[in-house]
Structures are given as structure tokens and as C-alpha cells.
Amino acid sequence: MQKRAELYRGKAKTVYYTDNPDLLILEFRNDTSAFDGLRIEQLERKGMINNKFNHFIMNKLAIAGIPTQVEQLLSDNEVLVKKLAMIPVECVIRNRAAGSLVKRLGIEEGRVLNPPTFELFLKNDALHDPLVNESHCRAFGWATTEQLERMKALSFKINTILSELFDKAGLILVDYKLEFGVFNGEITLGDEFSPDGCRLWEKETLKKMDKDRFRQGLGGVIEAYEEVAQRIGVVL
Ligand code: ADP
Ligand code: UDP
Secondary structure, three states, rough: OOOOOOEEEEOEEEEEEOOOEEEEEEEOOOOEEOOOOOOEEEOOHHHHHHHHHHHHHHHHHHHOOEEEEEEEEOOOOOEEEEOOEEEEEEEEEEEEEOHHHHHHHOOOOOEEEEEEEEEEEEHHHOOOOEOOOOHHHHHHHOHHHHHHHHHOOOHHHHHHHHHHHHOOOOOOEEEEEEEEEOOEEEEEOOOOOOOEEEEEEEOOOEEEEHHHHHOOOOOHHHHHHHHHHHHHOOEE
16 A cells, blocks of 8 residues: 555654554654654654554454554554544543642552543644533534544453453553544544553563653663563564
């Protein structure tokens, strides 16, 4: 499948049209951003790792019955996906307190959240991706009640599948962000699942193995991503 015109260049990926109007190519770049794009650095190999990581995870989810965008891995940095009409909110599931939840509510980092929480954030860098609720989504036309119900149910189902997968690899899935879109009327998982958009802690040591290493200047970012990939069986 040939790349055609660029549709969108985001902070970490570039999206291209293809000859098929229903399909796009996502190109994973090495750009690594934090603080709503305020800080951007190139991390060698990151594009390749996240592309293969994402493909591996989305395949697992598809096998478990989750509708996903993935069509075919094309190269180290490219994947062919369904062209979704993206819903402009991010769905965040948390199994432990970390990140913005800790700051916003003063909860101690690492506290187990049982049941896990489900939050919605508007995708808008200029507004720093504010927390929104379901009535905002309905009132502003971002998602319907039915779409919200489906996104929530899929997010929790994905939590069950992935928490087990990472647990078996000696890792805690602390939290993660998902983006959904609509394809042929069906809510479908889009964007990516990679250590850029989730928090993973080593079970024994609670060592951070995700993008927090970049956000917090801890070093060893790519080494951590590679270690996680290797532990869950991603072939790099
Ligand atoms: P950002 O837009 O946050 O800077 P990226 O650099 O990851 O993020 O850019 C990828 C863009 O492509 C995002 O805006 C995302 O919503 C969009 N996208 C991801 N998957 C699909 C898809 N399957 N169909 C259409 N758009 C997609
Ligand atoms: N996340 C993301 N993109 C965003 C915001 C959050 O991928 O624009 C992920 C983040 O990596 C974490 C989870 O969503 O795994 C929850 O993020 P949080 O709300 O704690 O915000 P943060 O402190 O990461 O800004």
C-alpha cells in the first residue's frame, strides 16, 4: 500500500492517506513529547519500538474480540489502519493513582484504585487536555450516550485483558489512555497503545518503565521500553 498525501502531523506520528479511502498509514516517529508538546526530543528507535509494540497489543485485543483499527504492519515505523472518524476525547483507566490524578485530588501515588477509575479528557493541547464529563460530551456533540457507553465498556474490557498480560510479565499496568473512533458505525480502538500512553511499573521494585522516565528526566527511556517489549514477547 502506497503512502499518499499527508493528512496530519501530530506530536509523535504522521498520518498519511492511501489509495484506499477507508485506510490510512500511521508513521511512528522518534519524537517524544511531554507537557502538551512543550518539550520534544528525538529518542532513537522509539518509533520502531512503539509501532511494533502497538501492533502486538492491538492484535491481542482483536483476538479477544475488541474492534481495532489495525489492518497490517507495513514496516518498522508504519502500520496500515482503518480510517476512523476520531472521537476527540481520551479515555483513561487507572488501576493505581499516579500523574494528574495525584496532583488533582491529592491522592498518594501508587494507591490501588478498586474499582479502577474511568475518566474522559478533551483532546486539546492549547487547553492542556482538560478533564470533561459525559454530559459535556453529549452537549458539545463529541460523543453520544451510546458511544460513551461502548467506549467505557471496551476500556474496562481492555483493562482486564492487558492487566493480565502485563502481570504475567512482572509488570503493573498503572494507567493508560485510549482513543476511539467510528468505522462503519462501530466504535473502534484507534491511535496507539505503547509505553508513551500508559504507565507500567515493575512489580517487584515499582521501577517506572514508561514515558514517566522521559517526563521526570530519569534516563533509560528506550531501554525501559525495550525491556517491557521483550518481556511481553514483542519481536523488535
Ligand atoms: P497528537 O495528535 O496527540 O499530537 P499523534 O502524533 O499520535 O498525536 O497523532 C496521531 C493523530 O492521528 C491523532 O490526532 C489521532 O487522534 C489520529 N489517529 C490515530 N489513529 C487514527 C485512525 N485510525 N484514523 C484516523 N485518525 C487517527
Ligand atoms: N496520557 C496520554 N496522553 C495524554 C494524556 C495522558 O497518553 O495526552 C496517558 C499517560 O501516559 C498516562 C495516562 O494517560 O498513562 C493518565 O495520564 P494523566 O492524566 O495522569 O496525565 P499526565 O500526568 O500523564 O499528564
